[in-house]
Amino acid sequence: MRRVTAAALALVLAAAALVLAAARPAAAGPPDDRPGVTLFQWTWTSIARECTDVLGPAGYGWVQTSPPQEHAVVGGQWWTSYQPVSYRIESKLGTRAEYAAMVSACRGAGVEVIADAVVNHMSGQTGGTGWAGTPFSTERYPGPAGGYGPQDFNDCRTNIASYQDRYQVQHCRLVGLQDLRTGSEYVRQEIADYLLDLVSLGVRGFRVDAAKHVPAADLEAILGTVRATPQGRDVYVVHEVIGAGGEPIQPSEYLGSGDSHEFSYARHLKGQVQSNQLASLRDLRTQPWLLPSDRAGVFVDNHDTERNGETLSYKNGTDYRLANVFMLAYPYGWPSVHSGYAFSDHDAGAPQSGSGEVLDAACGQGTFTCAHRWNETAHMVGFRNAVAGTDLTQWWDDGGSGIAFGRGDRGYVALNAGSSALTRTFATSLPAGAYCDVVSGQASGGACTGTTVTVDGSGR
Structure with a gap:
């Protein structure tokens, strides 16, 4: 399994890897740019x-x-x-x-x-x-x-x-x-x-x-x-x-x-x-x-x-x-x-x-x-x-309750507010590899305690 410290993905809701954010602008922002x-x-x-x-x-x-x-x-x-x-x-x-x-x-x-x-x-x-x-x-x-x-x-x-x-x-x-x-x-x-x-x-x-x-x-x-x-x-x-x-x-x-x-x-x-x-x-x-x-x-x-x-x-x-x-x-x-x-x-x-x-x-x-x-x-x-520092990429939506989007080549999130399951293949900007959905679990010791999601060479 590819280590999740380089990128993160969430399929059902979100995924994560812990790194420090960039320094904040001098004129705005809290004392630490992290949430x-x-x-x-x-x-x-x-x-x-x-x-x-x-x-x-x-x-x-x-x-x-x-x-x-x-x-x-x-x-x-x-x-x-x-x-x-x-x-x-x-x-x-x-x-x-x-x-x-x-x-x-x-x-x-x-x-x-x-x-x-x-x-x-x-x-x-x-x-x-x-x-x-x-x-x-x-x-x-x-x-x-x-x-x-x-x-x-x-x-x-x-x-x-x-x-x-x-x-x-x-x-x-x-x-x-x-x-x-x-x-x-x-x-x-x-x-x-x-x-x-x-x-x-x-x-x-x-x-x-x-x-x-x-x-x-x-x-x-x-x-x-x-x-x-x-x-x-x-x-x-x-x-x-x-x-x-x-x-x-x-x-x-x-x-x-x-x-x-x-x-x-x-x-x-x-x-x-x-x-x-x-x-x-x-x-x-x-x-x-x-x-x-x-x-x-x-x-x-x-x-x-x-x-x-x-x-x-x-x-x-x-x-x-x-x-x-x-x-x-x-x-x-x-x-x-x-x-x-x-x-x-x-x-x-x-x-x-x-x-x-x-x-x-x-x-x-x-x-x-x-x-x-x-x-x-x-x-x-x-x-x-x-x-941190990436922009919005690869937005997808179904016109209503389902959305998904990437953050550069580091993360991807999908949300479903509807009452039916949302199942599809998403186009992302992520490098190929296996990613951990951190809403269902977390990355720990090189493994994922939740759902694992695979991204192919085309970013799908």
Whole structure:
């Protein structure tokens, strides 16, 4: 059998071989061009272990953590992580020391760390004590450099009523969360200091939560301060900008300070997979309504969209797995796999102890989905790494539910969203040899634990 490190093929869904991707462009892309994973509401100790045991060996380039700052204590809901009380690195997911140890362990495994940064607002609570013991009241949040007072919040004290009104979206309150005056030099410096504190722990980048609620110029100023320092010079940023047709604020506005997440990609992928119209995805990367490929953070789902039904999620079974295979095989954007936990209640948090600490993730038991370990994700991460730098070749489709395409002379993928088996001989750009389908198994010790596929001298 021909060794699979030179090329890879997937007949049913995909195939893979593990190699390192090429260096990223200086102006765009995450800290490692290889695919990333969001381990939503995983504890720092769990992420550290996963980096060493799974993420590094599978070829993931980076992991995104949930927000690490001190948050309000309201209940067990997941969204408490998005209600800051202070910028102390202490939360229900772990301590500052555990976060630092996690970053070190991940980087030791070849996996960089991106933190989910909540900088648009503080909590939506009228007062109380934060997770780490910080007392706060309405518009008063103590901090090491003075914290925030009423003057540090925007004048609009009401909730956003119209998303067609740019001022409201960027100066009023998002679902009651107290909106920071990010046009203030003082507030900008406080946020920059928080981000630099995380950088000092080894964090290489940030997902900016609710970025569209902060004027793009404000984020450029804040991140400019971060990047003006030696330690923050190369920090990567991807903005959460939920673009919607007809709204005045769009993801492209934020490319001056980082990449943006492409929600339109995930929405479109859901529609085409569920309607069995995979053939329409051929020219997806050339659509004018998408961001340029090298500026787009792409995903099948994230923690919000898996709850509101905007995209596919683990609850969609095979459709979800197929969509992840396509995302990781198709040459568009910077892909990230989402891995959280099963839920029936929109607000339900991850499993917790009686005192509120989130429990360490346990794959194969409990409620954590561990979707990043599935063959359709973990092995397809290897596929994407193996075909890095190649273009789309030998596209085939049946006009509807069946598609297949190559990535140069290194890999080939076929997907069938239909209800009947798809059997045919495909024309590929692969050299002759025997290849391992890594969705059904994996290459191990020169052999294939799954289906073996033969390519003849004509590439068929």
